[in-house]
Amino acid sequence: MAKDQVNLTPELDESKQAEIMAKYDREFAYRKLEGIMAKIISVVAIAWALIQLRTAAFGVFPTTIQRGQHVGFALFLVFILYPMRKSNRSNKISWYDYILAALAIVVTGYHVVYYQPIIHRAGAYTTTDIYISILAVILVIEATRRVAGPILVSVASFFLIYAYIGPMFPGLLSHRGYAIPRIATYMWMSTEAILGIPVGVSSTFIFLFLVFATFLKKTGIGNWLTDLAMGVAGGATGGPAKAAVIASASQGTISGSSVANTVGTGSVTIPLMKSIGYKSEFAAATEAAASTGGQLMPPVMGAAAFIMTEFTGLPYITIALAASIPALLYFTGIFIMVHLEAKKQGLRGLKRSELPNPFKLIKEKWFLALPIVVIVWLLIQGKTPMLAALWAIISAIAVSYIRKDTRLKVRDLFEGLEEGARSALPVAMACATAGIIVGIVTLTGLGVKFSTGILILSGGNVYLAMLFTMFASIILGMGMPTTANYIVQATIAAPVLVELGIPVIAAHLFVFYFGIVADITPPVALAAFAGSGIAGSNPFKTGVQASKLAFAAYLVPYIFATNPELVLVDTNAVELILALATALIGMYALAGAVSGYLKTNARAWERLALAAGGIMLVNPSMWSNGLGILITGIIFALQVTRAKKEETSVIL
Known part of the structure; x- marks a missing residue:
């Protein structure tokens, strides 16, 4: 060093x-x-x-x-x-x-x-x-x-x-009961229940991907990715926070746990963020919000993504590709918020001399990324996730021998297998118990009844149905693992969204996203609380700040549900680029509204206008997008003009 x-x-x-x-x-x-x-x-x-x-x-x-x-x-x-x-x-x-x-x-x-x-x-x-x-x-x-x-x-x-007591329930919920x-x-x-689809996926795909993640960590790829992110972004405005976002996104290929990702990456990034002037709550919230999104990042994603293959009938590679742009939007939203906050507070980055050289890191340990390339290539070639994971594990072990300092010993191999098995325990049990819920839904016909109830409550309005589903997913996710939360919602809520015209992949990604967002949503924001433990910040304030930073997590599912081009459903390059461009502009506008800053401090009416413009850009219609871009452009121009005047007055 x-x-x-x-x-x-x-x-x-x-x-x-x-x-x-x-x-x-x-x-x-x-x-x-x-x-x-x-x-x-x-x-x-x-x-x-x-x-x-x-x-x-x-x-x-x-x-x-x-x-x-x-x-x-x-x-x-x-x-x-x-x-x-x-x-x-x-x-x-x-x-x-x-x-x-x-x-x-x-x-x-x-x-x-x-x-x-x-x-x-x-x-x-x-x-x-x-x-x-x-x-x-x-x-x-x-x-x-x-x-x-x-x-x-x-x-x-x-x-x-x-x-058991079905006849005692009122109305739609009533059924004949079972002994x-x-x-x-x-x-x-x-x-159909405990040994149903969830455990079936856990006993095949998920376990192997968890072992793969363990061997990736054994090779030191996690530290390498964090160092690389710091080398690339650490010198920019608010550099350590931006590096935290990049590192946490890349860690999504390794860890499916929001808390583990927050603690692992945050032990490096949170102290660095505090060192350049970020408040403790903001530093912890940035890491928690970014780390939570790791479960959304292909190619590995969270364990629930593998179960999605069974519920939707779609190949895993299709799901991973569909999730790519929403994941990009999620992390872009956090990145924008971090950038605006750094500009607002006048926070610098670290000196270039203080940072690792990214080119040297790539030159020395580029091979650590090969197992990820292997797994993606095999999935694209149409190989089964089990076979892809097996060869990825073999390749992770093989590439470790390229350099002495990454070489895995025999002991490491056994430890990797043991740690992979241990990491599978919460997933296996969550799948088994979620299977009980799925089994009862099937046995009693509750799924159809629940769907009918949501349709009646929403009056057939897709936005209201999405709103009800969002609250249900977040509430369940506050005390339930993401995997189990997704299984319940995929069984009960996702079919309602599909019935209202939302494509299957978009509906399932919708409930998947909001189950994950629960990890940064107060009052039970586990990832935010873990970050606060490192930063020494107030846990609840950290959770609130993480929710503000991850506004994209609450917005992105509505964007891709109403713009299915963003999950690659019936689209072409032109439609995809237009949908992505309007989504990014909309997120920039909403980030300005939430942070109260674009080029300078925003006035109250400007924040309201930015919020309105951002929401309009969520709607896929041309007139709504056009009006949203116009409003955002006007506020941006006003901010640029005022920022120049403020700069001139300071010089004078």
Whole structure:
């Protein structure tokens, strides 16, 4: 490192980062085991990962075996690794956790051992089937509570109760009701609920992409991308904040967790932002808003994107391509806000001598990006996501040997498999419990009833329907993992939007986006709170600031839902360019309205005019776009003129 170069080593050591992540995300609140149990868990996790790699290479097992063993491994590991109470900081495994782990082996082993007889019974389930099913449902709910929190479990429990006491519900919600044996066996013995589509995707695509992300981190690509972002943007106005946006966008290819992304990247960028004059709340909010968007960034995106392939019937590459422009708009919106805030406060960037040389970084470690190129190329070639992920994992290991300082040791390989398996636990359990909700919706016909209810409430107005769906997604997302939130909304709400004329891919991306935005929406803004833990800022104020910075996240879904060209639906190059141009101008106008600054401080009426112009540019009609551009242009011209006068008066 040059003498004057800024230190890009994280100010927080790994233990402090782990402490912050455990505080704000249950996924990271696990026991730190030692001795023989630590070795046993490592062996189990590695065995799970190897089985998943085997299915990618040689083909999956029969459906219930593939999904059953996946849930079995997850249940066993959760009961051993996660204490019953989050507040329990003891690393000692309780006696009842051993019993629960053993029961997890029993219920999932039953599915595997009696696979053929269960199929042949074709619904004529035995007493043993019923008891095993009841026990399996209880175990899944308890494991999910430990790793994902109480909200998802509460929602799933409500749905189970709803299936039982259906006749007691009024109006559209009423149904004939089902007995406990019927509900339990439908949940566990069929492939429509716990072992349904969500777990099916988790046991194939998602697991492998999580292992891929783990090996990418092992090669040091995360630090390289952060350094590269700092080298490219760190010297600009408000440089560290802009670097945070770029780094967090690129980290979307590695991490599917808003909190983990915030803590990992923010441990570098937040102190640097504060060092050039950004307030603590703004620095933490910038990182949180940008990191949350990592789940929106192709090619990897969040785990929910893989489940989207099953719900929409579209290839993953189609979804990734469709998500590209909305993701670009999201990060552009945050970038604009950061730039305007820096201009407003007169914040400089870092000196070029303090920053890494981006050309040197590319020259030295360009090969770290090759695994990402491999996965994208294979997906474009039409290979399955499983096969693409497998070859991407192999390529990540292979390219690490190009340089000595990136070379993976044998120990790193085993650690990568274990960490990949551990990272799959919250996703697997969220998918299993979300499957309960999907199963009840299917069993009771609630999906059709819910759709009818939204149509009645909205009066068939697509904007009102989108508004109701947005609030539902955000509220569910405040305590529910993105994956589970998306599954619920894809089952219930997305079909309503499709019925009202929104293309399938746009409708599903709509609910996906708002489920993610919950991580920066107060009062439960987990990513913002994690950022505040690093910055030492007020958590609630940080959440409010993050919501303001990420206004694009609240706007972008409406833009692509009403401008399907932006998700590449029935479009051509001219239409796409026009839609993108008006969307960017609209976001610039709205950023000026929110920040109160374009070229100089905006007056109250100018902010109102910019807000109106920005909203008009969301509407796809020509007259609305034209008027929006005119209003924005007039305010911009007035701001430029006034800024010059202010500059002249200062000189004089």
